[in-house]
Every structure is written in C-alpha cells, then in structure tokens.
Amino acid sequence: MTVTIERVTDPAECMAIRYEVFVGEQNVPLDLERDELDATAIHLLARDGDQPVGAARIVIKGDTGKIGRVCVLKRARGTGLGAALIHEALTILRDTPGVSRAALGAQIDALGFYEKLGFTAYGDVFDDAGIDHRMMELRFDT
Template sequence: MEAVIAKNEEQMKDAFYVRKEVFVKEQNVPVEEEIDELENESEHIVVYDGDQPVGAGRWRLKEGLGKLERICVLKSHRSAGVGVIIIQALEKAAEARGVSGFILNAQTQAVPFYEKQGYKVSSKEEFLDAGIPHLQMIKYRSF
C-alpha cells in the first residue's frame, strides 16, 4: 500500500470517494458537511492498494499546528494498517512545512487508535461533530 499527496483531480476524486463511503454512507454525515470550505487550503493524502483508493485524510495549518482531519479507511481495509499509513503520511507532509505539533478531533471510539500513534486527549469533555462524539487530541514531535 502506498500513500500519495493528492496533486491532481483524479487523486482528489479518490480521496472524496473514500470519505463519502465512510463518513456519508456509513456514518450518515451530510455530504455538504463532509465536503467543506477548507478543502482548498488543505493538503490531501490518499492511500492506494494497487490502483484502488482505500484510505484518505487531510491536514492544514491551524494556529501553528498541523490539524489532521477527515482520516478514514474503507471497511474492507480496516485493521490492515492503513490508518497508521495515513497518520504517518499526514505528519510527514506537515513536518515538511516546518510543523512539529499536531492536533485532531478524534471520534471517541477511535481514541485508543490515536493514543497508539502518540496522541493525548487534550479536551476536557466530549463534543459533537456531525452528531458524532469527539475528543480533541494533540501530539508534539521531539527531534
């Protein structure tokens, strides 16, 4: 499996395909909430299994930190390490721009996954995003 930075229209379509499959179809997030005004200021990652898109995520600069967002994996590829590939690719892309700290809003059920990647819960209480409980998490790199 390979993570690539989406640089063309086809790769962006692949990222949106994965996001719509996971967030819109599986989790019932309205498409107009999923595809938002931040798409153009974000750098997108797509993970391919051969030529098939199976995972996606994006990051953007927010208050000096890399904000990781929209991280998702198709049901067929969960527990295959795709999530780790996405996180590593997003962090690497952000680090290439001088970022050494990262934040993300994790669905509460995914908190243990992010903790294994070195993230720590930073919000005091759960909050709803698209009707789904989340916690904010943070991670700093030490070089």
C-alpha cells in the same frame, strides 16, 4: 495488500472514499462532510495497487497541522492502513517549517487508536456531525 500513500492535487478520489465512509456508513450529512477547507488542504490518498482505499487531509494553521477526514474503506480496515495514513501526515507536518504540533478531532471510539500513535486527548467531549469526539494532540520535539 501493496499500499502506497501519496499527496494528491486532485482530491476527487479522496472525496469518493470520504463519501462512502462518512456519508454512507456514518450518516454524516454531506454539507458537514465537505467544507471550504478542502480547497486549500493537503490531501493524502492511499491505494492498494491501483485501487483507492483510504484518505486523509491536513490543514495547517500557524504552528498546528490539523489532521482530519481520516478514513479507510471496509475492505482495507484492520490492515494498518489507518496508522500508515497518520504516519504519513505526521511526516509531512514534521517537515513543514514552523509546525510544532499535530492535532485532530477523534471519534470517541478511536481514542485508543490515536493514543497508540502518540496522541494525547485534551478538552471536553464535543459533538461533530452527531458523533462524539475529543480533541487530541501530538507535539513535535523541537
């Protein structure tokens, strides 16, 4: 697998991957998967060669960059691609003036994955589109 991750201005391929993973596999209603933040978010697209295989988005508000909609197609899971998407998002956030913290809402089953990447869980479990989540954060050294 030869993967590249790029920031894209047209998120159409990201949306297609998100649809397949969140709507198709996890039964998230489309009106909850898509929102107004997509218009201003930073979209990351992972490709294996010329094939789109993963996506994520970043929404910056104040000193926090929220990483979300992280997804990898079934055929590319278990390859380290999810971690690579998070590392790329963190690089972008660290390079963004004024941002001192990354946050995300992690599905409960993925808490260990994000903890290995340096995130710490906080707050109570909450429901997002019928799936239990917990907030996580990673603070950047200042």
